[in-house]
Amino acid sequence: MQQSNPDTETFLAQFSDILLAFDYKERPEGHLPEEVWKQLVDTGMYLPVIPAAHGGRENFAEISLLLEKAAYHNLGLAMSMNIPTLLFLRNVMLYANVTTREEVLADLLPHGRMGGFAVIEPGVGSGxxxxxxxxxxxxxxxRITGSKHWQGFSGAAHWWLIAAKDKAGGAAGDKVSFFIHKRAAGGFTTTVKYVPIGITLMDYGVNELDLFVPAYRKLELEQMSFNAIFLLTSPSWGQWTAMGAGFLTRIYEEAFRYAANRKVPAGYLLEVEHVRYRLGLIAACRDVCRALLAYLLQDTEINTQAPSDLFPWQVMKVLAADSMIAGALHYQELCGGDGCRYQAESNFSAQAVQDAKGFAIFGGSNDMLYALLTHYCLTAPGADAATDLLQLVENYAPVSSVAAVLEESGPIPDVPKSNTAMVICGRILARLFAIVVIKRFKHTIPLETTAVIAATTYCKQEIAALLLNWSVASAITIKQEVPA
Ligand SMILES: Cc1cc2nc3c(=O)[nH]c(=O)nc-3n(C[C@H](O)[C@H](O)[C@H](O)COP(=O)(O)OP(=O)(O)OC[C@H]3O[C@@H](n4cnc5c(N)ncnc54)[C@H](O)[C@@H]3O)c2cc1C
Incomplete structure (x- = not known):
């Protein structure tokens, strides 16, 4: 572990050369080399999530800023850093006993090891x-037996945080417990390798488990329902906004540069009005993420514990994911034919789109998480009395201050009941929350008045479209019966 204690700026600057070597322009191929991972660890990548009592920097803001900086250069590299730091080590530091914590740190830090997070299983839906x-x-x-798949660093990770159900409770049980496993002890075997569409710095696959974990390495957590697992993932979700802010800052710069240099009959692309509209959409996506990042840095305090209210954390995840893919697709569109191939000299939009795609899926699928946002709102005190969406929103503290936006945006639907209404309502709630944080943090970011108007208008236009989606969805939904 590093002995020196540099200030945040110096600490972050120490990573610059490694991040630059993985910049999108360099287009490194293949998985993250072990020696680069060791370099990241030696430079102190894990320290912000390690408590001071264990010699760490215990600085949640620093890991956010580090991931923002990494995502500016390469979104896949940022995600590669997110899993071992926030999903693995942070949970070990919070929920493992002191023996396990010391054991993990003694291996992770001097040897440049990595940890993974194993929840999702092949053949069945998440849950x-x-x-x-x-x-x-x-x-x-x-003894833990079963299969997992899609784990980041499936073949490479040296330690695993594994979710498993008590066999005594049978297959129908919905409660899970968590265990820390050292791969070198055997029994965690990657049997199939996946070919992913993005974030190729990590390897993924099917992992067969038949392993033994000593009793002391069971995490000190009550058995949890699947949704309660989100307590473990929420700090990592918050970092989606940091990655979104870094990534979309870069995407905007690249898209602008491309448009300014590309000659077309009208002169340069940048002179085409609709091109500037697309650039404005990318900027709005970026500013939504920047506002949510400001919220993360200033209004959340989770250095030492998991958050009690998941709503804002889930919004940070789903909205950053939607913003990243939307911004990347606009960039790709502006790049025309050259955006439809890898390794073009003029742009890296094809890779950017591929890297952004997975963010709506991993960490929990956005559709499912949006429905859960609505569930939080429906179960808030006083929600029972609401007869329509407006009253529901007026009652829900995180978004009540901007309830009037709904009235301006379209016909007010009833309180959501169907699955589709729950998902669409969640999308609306997330965008309302974005408007709240844009208003609140516009001076912190800082955003010019026109940018505030553009980002707020972007959210409002999405809300208006979502209200329309809601009102017509039943005419589009297929009427397929569930197979017997
Ligand atoms: C690049 C990548 C990295 C990953 N890394 C990890 C990792 O490190 N560790 C790990 O354990 N897993 C990881 N995963 C797995 C990931 O977390 C799951 O794929 C994700 O949670 C979705 O689960 P599923 O694939 O079982 O989808 P399913 O649960 O089968 O859902 C499929 C789709 O059905 C729809 N759907 C499902 N439920 C609902 C609902 N209630 N309402 C509306 N629509 C719904 C959604 O459109 C959803 O996307 C990774 C996946 C990818 C692609």
Whole structure:
């Protein structure tokens, strides 16, 4: 572990050369080399999520700023740093006993190791009821058997945080527990390698589990329902906004540069009005993420504990994911034919789109998480009395201050009941929350008045479109019966 204690600016600057070497312009191919990972660890990548009592920097803002900086250069590199720091090590530091914490740190730091997060399983949808990885007591520990898939660093990670159900509770049980496993102890085997469409610095695949974990390496958490797992993932979700802000800052710069240099019959692309509209859309996506990042840095305090209210954390995840893919697609569109191939000299939009795509899926699918946002709103005190969406929003503290936006945006629907209404309502709630944070942090970011108007208008136009989607969805939804 590093002995020196540089200030944040110096600390972040120490990573600059490594990040530059992985810049989109350099287009490194293949998985993240072990020696680069070791360099990142030696430079102190893990320190912000390690408590001061264990010699760390215990600085949540620093990991956010580091991921923002990394995503500016390469979104995949930022995500590669997010999983071992926030999904693995932070949860070990929060929920493992002191023996496990010291054991993990003693291996991770001097040897440049990485940890992964294993929840999702092949063959079944996400959710603990369908999960088939079980643990059962064996001697002085637990035997864990089952399959996982899509884990970041499937073949490369040295440590695993694994979710498993108690075999005694049977397959139908929905409660899971968590275990820390050292891969070198055996029993975690990658049997199939996946070919992903983006974020190729990480490797993914199917992982077969037949392993033993000593009793002391079970995390000190009550058995959890699947949704409660989000307590473990929410700090990582918050970082979606940091990555979104860094990534979209770069995408805007690249799209602007492309448009300024590309000759077309009208002169340069930048002189075409609709091109400037697209650039404005990318800027709005960027500013939504910047506002949410300002919120993350200033209004959240989770250095030492998990958040009690998941609503804002989930909004940061889903909205940053939507903003990243929307911004990247506008960039790709502006690049015309050259945006439809990899390794073009003029742009890296094809890779940017591929890298951004997965963000709506991993960490929990956006559709599912949007429906959950609505669930939080529907179960807030006083929500029972609401008869329509406006009253529901007026009652829900995170968004009540901008309830009037709904009235301006279209016909007010009833309180959501169907699955589609729940998902669409969640999308609306997330954008209302974005308007709240844009208003609140416009001076912190700082945003010029025109940028505030543009980002707010962008959210409002999405809300208006979503209200329309809601009113016509039943005419589009297919009437397929569920197969017996
Ligand atoms: C690049 C990448 C990296 C990943 N990294 C990891 C990792 O490190 N560790 C790990 O454990 N997993 C990881 N995953 C797995 C990821 O978390 C899951 O793929 C994700 O949670 C979705 O689960 P699923 O694939 O089972 O989709 P399903 O649950 O089968 O859902 C599929 C789709 O159905 C729809 N849907 C499902 N439920 C609802 C609902 N209630 N309402 C509306 N629509 C719904 C949505 O459109 C959803 O996208 C990764 C995945 C990818 C692609």
């Amino acid at each position: 603990s009821v369908t999960m088939r990885t079980f643990f059962e007591q064996e001697d002085d520990g637990y």
